[in-house]
Amino acid sequence: MPIVVEHLTHVYMPGSPFESLALDDVSFEIRDGEFVGLIGHTGSGKSTLVQHLNGLLKPTSGRVVVDDIEITSDSKVPKRLRQHVGLVFQYPEHQLFEETVYQDIAFGPRNLNLPEEEVERRVKEAMALVGLDFETIKDRSPFEISGGQRRRVAIAGVLAMEPRILILDEPTAGLDPRGRDEILSQIKNLHEQRGMTIILVSHSMEDIARLVDRIMVMNRGKIALMGKPEEVFSCVDELHAMGLGIPQITHVMRALRAKGMDVPDNIYTVEQAVKVILERIRGNRK
Amino acid sequence: MIRDITIGQFFPGQSIIHKLDPRVKIALTFAFIVIIFFAKTYVGYGLIFAYIAFAVWLSQVPVRYILRGLKPLLFIIVLTFLINVFFTPGSKVLFRIWAFKFTQEGLNQGIFMTLRLVLLVVGTSLLTLTTSPISLTDGIERLLQPLQVIRFPAHELAMMMTIALRFIPTLLEETDKIMKAQMARGADFESGNLFQRAKALVPLLVPLFISAFRRADELAMAMESRCYRGGQNRTRMKILKTTRRDYLAVAVTLLLIAGILLDSYVL
Numbered sequence: 001m002p003i004v005v006e007h008l009t010h011v012y013m014p015g016s017p018f019e020s021l022a023l024d025d026v027s028f029e030i031r032d033g034e035f036v037g038l039i040g041h042t043g044s045g046k047s048t049l050v051q052h053l054n055g056l057l058k059p060t061s062g063r064v065v066v067d068d069i070e071i072t073s074d075s076k077v078p079k080r081l082r083q084h085v086g087l088v089f090q091y092p093e094h095q096l097f098e099e100t101v102y103q104d105i106a107f108g109p110r111n112l113n114l115p116e117e118e119v120e121r122r123v124k125e126a127m128a129l130v131g132l133d134f135e136t137i138k139d140r141s142p143f144e145i146s147g148g149q150r151r152r153v154a155i156a157g158v159l160a161m162e163p164r165i166l167i168l169d170e171p172t173a174g175l176d177p178r179g180r181d182e183i184l185s186q187i188k189n190l191h192e193q194r195g196m197t198i199i200l201v202s203h204s205m206e207d208i209a210r211l212v213d214r215i216m217v218m219n220r221g222k223i224a225l226m227g228k229p230e231e232v233f234s235c236v237d238e239l240h241a242m243g244l245g246i247p248q249i250t251h252v253m254r255a256l257r258a259k260g261m262d263v264p265d266n267i268y269t270v271e272q273a274v275k276v277i278l279e280r281i282r283g284n285r286k
Numbered sequence: 287m288i289r290d291i292t293i294g295q296f297f298p299g300q301s302i303i304h305k306l307d308p309r310v311k312i313a314l315t316f317a318f319i320v321i322i323f324f325a326k327t328y329v330g331y332g333l334i335f336a337y338i339a340f341a342v343w344l345s346q347v348p349v350r351y352i353l354r355g356l357k358p359l360l361f362i363i364v365l366t367f368l369i370n371v372f373f374t375p376g377s378k379v380l381f382r383i384w385a386f387k388f389t390q391e392g393l394n395q396g397i398f399m400t401l402r403l404v405l406l407v408v409g410t411s412l413l414t415l416t417t418s419p420i421s422l423t424d425g426i427e428r429l430l431q432p433l434q435v436i437r438f439p440a441h442e443l444a445m446m447m448t449i450a451l452r453f454i455p456t457l458l459e460e461t462d463k464i465m466k467a468q469m470a471r472g473a474d475f476e477s478g479n480l481f482q483r484a485k486a487l488v489p490l491l492v493p494l495f496i497s498a499f500r501r502a503d504e505l506a507m508a509m510e511s512r513c514y515r516g517g518q519n520r521t522r523m524k525i526l527k528t529t530r531r532d533y534l535a536v537a538v539t540l541l542l543i544a545g546i547l548l549d550s551y552v553l
Binding site for chain 1 (some may be wrong): 312381463466468472474488497
């Protein structure tokens with residue numbers, strides 16, 4: 001189910017003194033099963049863009065096509081689009097409202113008018129996907145569990161809709177390093193084992209570099225850079241001009257290279273760096 | 287959707303009207319409202335109209351923004367006009383329709399009432415369009431300060447208003463976000479009968495209340511940790527100062543008042 005975006009433009013509050021151009025002629029395609037990272041500064045249009053992909057916002061001009069569903073400025077958004085494209089907002093735990101974790105995750109499937117056995121199956125599966133124990137957690141209030149668990153409950157609430165495309169807006173914001181690693185590895189599993197198409201919005205270069213197949217960088221409502229992580233991270237000056245950085249380890253490798261050490265400058269994960277540096281050191285000893 | 291609502295309909299600008307001291311603006315708006323009800327002749331209303339048209343011109347706010355405030359009141363204005371036209375007793379009968387007499391006095395009364403309502407809305411809209419909510423509450427606080435003698439909590443009231451105004455956009459944004467998050471989970475806020483719709487609001491209202499309480503708690507904590515203790519001995523960063531343009535505005539308004547009183551009661 002590919003995503004095609006053509007000449008997408010979105011203007012907030014047109015015709016008022018607060019009018020602002022959030023997206024400016026954006027075009028791209030995302031293939032089935034791709035893992036795409038979306039980076040950009042605050043206000044660069046990331047959130048506006050992802051809200052178009054499941055029809056929460058409609059284009060001012062241009063069009064968005066997901067599978068066979070086309071969204072233009074005057075089309076009606078079919079309900080099944082929201083089911084195909086799961087969208088996890090920033091701080092998704094703020095949307096929890098039910099008395100128990102089970103009820104909250106079941107909210108989405110119940111809106112699809114599924115039979116109760118199917119709802120239960122989906123809740124169980126969604127909780128397993130995010131690493132929550134069904135029996136111990138299901139009857140607790142979502143307001144008495146830890147912050148990291150709350151976030152996972154909220155993500156499970158979206159997964160229970162069984163979307164084929166999953167969009168996550170800063171899923172690790174405000175989590176401790178351990179919670180962050182857990183969430184990211186679960187997202188990776190969803191991609192690898194379920195073959196879901198995943199769009200990860202983040203401003204953490206480290207997170208994105210490790211996971212994604214392709215990076216899109218947004219700046220002032222436009223797509224500034226797009227390509228494989230090594231391609232994007234090689235444009236250091238452009239990224240700096242947009243107020244974005246490259247992963248710290250890439251900085252280290254570039255500094256080493258500047259000092260005359262023979263290392264490639266397209267390293268963007270610590271694991272790769274360790275491997276390369278060890279190889280060089282062993283090579284020198286021989 | 288919800289984002290499109292502008293709060294307090296403030297229209298940012300740098301005009302002389304925008305720069306007037308909010309205290310003066312509030313006081314003048316009150317004077318304006320009162321004088322509208324003193325005018326009794328077409329000449330008087332002509333003067334008031336000229337005054338407000340001049341103020342609107344100075345403010346550089348597009349006329350359509352000013353008139354937008356009239357739209358929701360259109361029905362009431364038309365109704366008031368008709369009631370006054372048909373039910374004002376008078377001697378000079380212009381014509382009759384069935385049992386209704388249509389008199390010269392009635393026509394005048396109807397036109398005056400319509401003009402009063404329109405001017406009232408335009409005058410107050412001009413105040414809120416050219417004064418940011420924050421300076422508005424600042425002005426109100428200063429104007430209410432004399433009442434502190436009788437223990438009226440002017441500062442607390444103004445602080446509450448400021449906080450409420452400050453959080454309206456935040457809560458609207460939050461509502462928008464939660465609404466979208468629930469819609470992404472298949473919630474439907476737009477169809478169904480009244481009962482179903484009310485029930486559909488639960489997934490929106492519960493998180494909204496929780497976040498409002500959380501924010502209130504955080505704000506109280508932040509204020510306390512900065513030693514906030516009410517209005518006592520509190521100094522301000524922006525001290526309101528009246529300048530020449532404020533005196534000028536007061537002078538023009540006094541002229542208007544004098545003109546109206548002369549026209550309606552002396553001549």
